[in-house]
Amino acid sequence: MTLEILTADSLAPIRHGFFTRLGGASSGIFSGLNCGTGSSDQREVVAINRARVASALAVPQEALIGVHQTHSPQVLTVGSAPPNTAARADALVTDQPGLALSVLTADCQPVLFADRAAHVIGAAHAGWRGALDGVLEATLDAMEALGAQRANITAVIGPCISQPAYEVGPEFFDDFTAHNPLYDRFFANGAGARLQFDLPGFGLHRLRQAGVGHAEWIRHCTYQDARRFYSYRRATHEKDADYGRLISAIRL
Numbered sequence: 001m002t003l004e005i006l007t008a009d010s011l012a013p014i015r016h017g018f019f020t021r022l023g024g025a026s027s028g029i030f031s032g033l034n035c036g037t038g039s040s041d042q043r044e045v046v047a048i049n050r051a052r053v054a055s056a057l058a059v060p061q062e063a064l065i066g067v068h069q070t071h072s073p074q075v076l077t078v079g080s081a082p083p084n085t086a087a088r089a090d091a092l093v094t095d096q097p098g099l100a101l102s103v104l105t106a107d108c109q110p111v112l113f114a115d116r117a118a119h120v121i122g123a124a125h126a127g128w129r130g131a132l133d134g135v136l137e138a139t140l141d142a143m144e145a146l147g148a149q150r151a152n153i154t155a156v157i158g159p160c161i162s163q164p165a166y167e168v169g170p171e172f173f174d175d176f177t178a179h180n181p182l183y184d185r186f187f188a189n190g191a192g193a194r195l196q197f198d199l200p201g202f203g204l205h206r207l208r209q210a211g212v213g214h215a216e217w218i219r220h221c222t223y224q225d226a227r228r229f230y231s232y233r234r235a236t237h238e239k240d241a242d243y244g245r246l247i248s249a250i251r252l
Contacts, residue, residue: 003033003056004228008156010214014114014121015057016250018158018218020228024049029240034230036104036245038068050247057100057251064249065092066102069125073135075142091124091139094252095146102249106232107161107222109203110248113139115148121250126157128172131203132179137210150211157217158248161233163188163198165223172197222246 003023007016024033025048030041033049047061054064065082067089076089080096092101093113101123103110108127114120124130124139140150167190176183186198186205200217207215222229235243 006218008218010154011114011156016112018248019053021230021244030244034244035247040242053247057249059100059251063098064100064102071127071129073133073138075138077142090130090135093122093142095120097252100249100251102247104245104247106230106243106245109160110158111155112248112250113153113155115152117152118148119252120146120148121252123250126203128199131206136206140210151213153212154214155207155212157200157203159220159222159229160200161223162221163196165221166197166199167194168197
């Protein structure tokens with residue numbers, strides 16, 4: 001099966017992709033294109049999957065750059081030398097051609113950024129905690145430090161969990177509204193005392209408030225489409241022992 005790569009016209013002609021799970025070498029609960037080196041999948045098979053992604057982006061495998069993600073607002077600026085793979089961050093930016101910046105997700109938001117005029121790109125892993133703590137704004141700051149202009153930056157949110165599938169408790173609501181009472185707009189009533197959180201809506205709000213030139217979500221829910229996407233929450237509900245990780249990447 002060939003790889004399935006979702007793209008956004010607004011990022012063209014910069015090469016990028018939100019890769020689905022289709023076309024990979026993994027089997028069992030990881031069936032498909034599991035690119036998570038932190039999963040319990042066979043390391044050799046994950047390497048095969050990542051090599052397929054690198055090939056699709058026309059870069060050598062060592063130029064497919066990723067970091068150890070920790071749900072933080074930390075951003076790593078990547079120069080001509082690839083960073084240590086143990087580096088901890090949740091976003092990467094670069095102005096170096098030939099490098100593909102990547103993030104791994106399984107319900108969280110993968111966000112790809114580009115200022116085509118300045119030749120600066122970025123990639124961010126933005127779950128609820130990272131988004132609330134400012135990883136998206138920090139990515140924009142780091143891109144500006146490389147010469148990008150915020151009003152020229154396009155940001156695209158890839159496949160992530162959607163509001164109908166994202167049930168949370170009242171303490172989650174309290175955490176958000178303690179930061180800003182107006183954040184109650186991103187919650188809908190669920191069953192009983194439960195609520196449903198709009199993660200991509202929140203991401204778009206933060207990006208637009210930060211002044212990006214264009215922000216969009218490609219409108220694919222990881223939880224609701226098991227054939228195409230891995231989902232941490234779905235794996236938890238189904239009591240799976242582990243779950244695969246989707247990869248999203250962008251290169252100059």
